[in-house]
Amino acid sequence: MALAVQKFGGSSVADADRIRAVADRIARTRRAGDDVVVVVSAMGKTTDDLLRLADDVSSVQPGREIDMLLTSGERISMALVCMALADIGIDAASYTGSQAGIVTDTSHTNAKILEIRPGRLLSALAEGVVPVVAGFQGVSTDNDVTTLGRGGSDTTAVALAAALNADRCEIYTDVPGVFSSDPRVVPNARRLHSVSFEEMMEIAATGGKVLALRSVEFARNHHVPLYVCSSFTWEPGTWVIEEDPLMEQPIVSAVTCVVSEAKVTIIGVPDRPGVAASLFRTLADELVNVDMIVQNTSTEGITDISFTVPQNELAVSRAAAERLAPVIGATSVLVDENIAEVSIIGAGMKTHPGVTAQMFEALYGANINIEMISTSPIRVSCVVRQEQADEAVRVLHAAFELDRA
Numbered sequence: 001m002a003l004a005v006q007k008f009g010g011s012s013v014a015d016a017d018r019i020r021a022v023a024d025r026i027a028r029t030r031r032a033g034d035d036v037v038v039v040v041s042a043m044g045k046t047t048d049d050l051l052r053l054a055d056d057v058s059s060v061q062p063g064r065e066i067d068m069l070l071t072s073g074e075r076i077s078m079a080l081v082c083m084a085l086a087d088i089g090i091d092a093a094s095y096t097g098s099q100a101g102i103v104t105d106t107s108h109t110n111a112k113i114l115e116i117r118p119g120r121l122l123s124a125l126a127e128g129v130v131p132v133v134a135g136f137q138g139v140s141t142d143n144d145v146t147t148l149g150r151g152g153s154d155t156t157a158v159a160l161a162a163a164l165n166a167d168r169c170e171i172y173t174d175v176p177g178v179f180s181s182d183p184r185v186v187p188n189a190r191r192l193h194s195v196s197f198e199e200m201m202e203i204a205a206t207g208g209k210v211l212a213l214r215s216v217e218f219a220r221n222h223h224v225p226l227y228v229c230s231s232f233t234w235e236p237g238t239w240v241i242e243e244d245p246l247m248e249q250p251i252v253s254a255v256t257c258v259v260s261e262a263k264v265t266i267i268g269v270p271d272r273p274g275v276a277a278s279l280f281r282t283l284a285d286e287l288v289n290v291d292m293i294v295q296n297t298s299t300e301g302i303t304d305i306s307f308t309v310p311q312n313e314l315a316v317s318r319a320a321a322e323r324l325a326p327v328i329g330a331t332s333v334l335v336d337e338n339i340a341e342v343s344i345i346g347a348g349m350k351t352h353p354g355v356t357a358q359m360f361e362a363l364y365g366a367n368i369n370i371e372m373i374s375t376s377p378i379r380v381s382c383v384v385r386q387e388q389a390d391e392a393v394r395v396l397h398a399a400f401e402l403d404r405a
């Protein structure tokens with residue numbers, strides 16, 4: 001008898017019919033003889049709706065209260081899934097993150113899991129009861145309700161799988177696995193049979209939101225077998241696995257895109273030691289997550305520095321840059337929200353020269369201008385105009401023949 005953690009995302013529990021279908025799937029796993037711990041997200045777009053409601057009510061939104069508000073979404077799902085299970089004769093009990101023993105730090109809206117005390121879940125399993133856990137939430141060391149950041153139910157599922165030493169963690173979503181690109185943008189994207197943890201982390205970090213980045217990091221660090229598949233069909237899905245050093249890796253596996261970044265440019269920066277240090281220290285002190293950085297070659301000792309940040313950190317980044325500009329003797333600060341970052345990802349890139357050139361040629365062929373570039377050993381990312389983002393993704397998907405088996 002194996003133990004599976006099964007996580008169902010928002011679209012998988014979006015309405016009464018979907019909830020009954022989820023209960024049916026859990027029941028089949030149980031009747032096949034396996035134990036199951038279920039993790040659920042809030043129904044459909046509930047989390048977005050609650051955030052909009054908060055915006056309508058107030059411009060002052062303490063993290064503690066946002067967390068209290070958002071965690072209610074997952075509570076609705078967990079209770080309804082238990083009722084649907086009861087209806088088909090499966091004993092189940094719901095648990096909030098706190099009841100499931102998920103202890104986090106005190107960083108409201110983006111808390112990190114510190115510890116899992118799975119006692120109650122283990123007792124439920126021992127009694128033959130299916131625990132249904134509210135995803136995306138925990139309880140802080142200060143005894144307050146916290147959330148784990150958007151998409152955090154994936155992290156709940158993987159963390160529970162690790163803590164319970166589960167045989168597998170299954171992520172059920174609205175597409176049948178991890179694809180060579182977002183199937184909503186690239187209709188002929190292909191499902192990947194498997195993807196390495198390294199590639200999956202790059203995919204998740206550059207816009208492939210099918211798995212939350214932290215869940216993939218957690219799975220890799222704790223060796224959790226992770227499987228992504230559809231809750232709508234019975235097709236096979238995608239395994240996320242350790243890279244096999246003996247196997248030849250695909251040169252490019254996936255193309256991703258992020259449109260939620262903004263570019264900040266500081267014009268007329270004196271080119272002398274210490275200037276970049278003070279700029280990025282100021283941003284780090286504001287807890288800004290700087291992504292790409294470009295510094296132009298200087299002419300007559302003056303240069304421009306551009307960097308990208310998440311749009312929701314643009315206001316503090318801009319304020320910090322504007323505060324610092326006169327101090328370092330820079331001329332002005334420009335911001336640009338109309339950007340997109342497109343990336344190609346593939347473990348085989350490490351050993352194949354020419355991939356970057358091919359990417360640039362493909363974008364050039366479609367008359368798409370590259371504004372910034374960054375790379376990792378298995379990724380190349382380019383900033384382009386936001387209105388050209390979807391075209392850039394499709395052009396790169398075709399150039400690397402990702403629609404072919």
Ligand code: ADP
Binds near residue numbers: 011
């Ligand atoms: P859930 O609510 O189940 O957590 P998400 O909306 O968070 O689902 O993630 C699933 C979505 O991720 C898909 O509907 C798809 O549009 C998007 N997506 C983006 N990139 C990819 C990719 N490379 N492969 C699969 N899905 C992707």
Ligand code: ASP
Binds near residue numbers: 041042047048
């Ligand atoms: N409901 C949360 C969100 O929408 C968590 C999740 O779905 O994983 O971000």
Ligand code: MG
Binds near residue numbers: 211
């Ligand atoms: Mg998700």
